[in-house]
Amino acid sequence: MVARDNIAGIKKGGIIKNTFLAPGKVWQWINYMTVGQAKGYGKVRTQTRLSRSPLMTYVYSTIFWLGMLFISFLWYADETSQNGNGAFEPDHSEKITSPPNETINPSF
Numbered sequence: 001m002v003a004r005d006n007i008a009g010i011k012k013g014g015i016i017k018n019t020f021l022a023p024g025k026v027w028q029w030i031n032y033m034t035v036g037q038a039k040g041y042g043k044v045r046t047q048t049r050l051s052r053s054p055l056m057t058y059v060y061s062t063i064f065w066l067g068m069l070f071i072s073f074l075w076y077a078d079e080t081s082q083n084g085n086g087a088f089e090p091d092h093s094e095k096i097t098s099p100p101n102e103t104i105n106p107s108f
Contacts, residue, residue: 010054024061028052 010021031051035044050056 010057020065021057021061023064024057024059027060027064028057 010025012018013021028051031047035047035051
């Protein structure tokens with residue numbers, strides 16, 4: 001049998017598919033290469049099965065890209081908050097003021 005780099009056996013696709021699946025393939029390659037550290041027959045079989053599963057390539061890639069999206073969102077929110085118009089800052093444009101001795105009781 002010939003050695004192959006495509007451990008999960010994903011069929012070739014376009015550039016978008018390959019870009020999307022690249023993190024999952026790397027994750028599975030790392031799982032496959034570190035299978036020797038697992039102790040016990042069941043753990044070795046489980047880790048090998050996960051590293052060879054085409055479905056898990058999609059799962060790992062989706063987790064990676066959702067994490068990148070979340071990090072990008074946090075970075076964007078931080079950048080906009082430093083400019084003074086952040087997404088998480090309250091809007092004080094219609095702030096209600098009252099004289100110091102008067103209490104405002106809002107009714108909903």
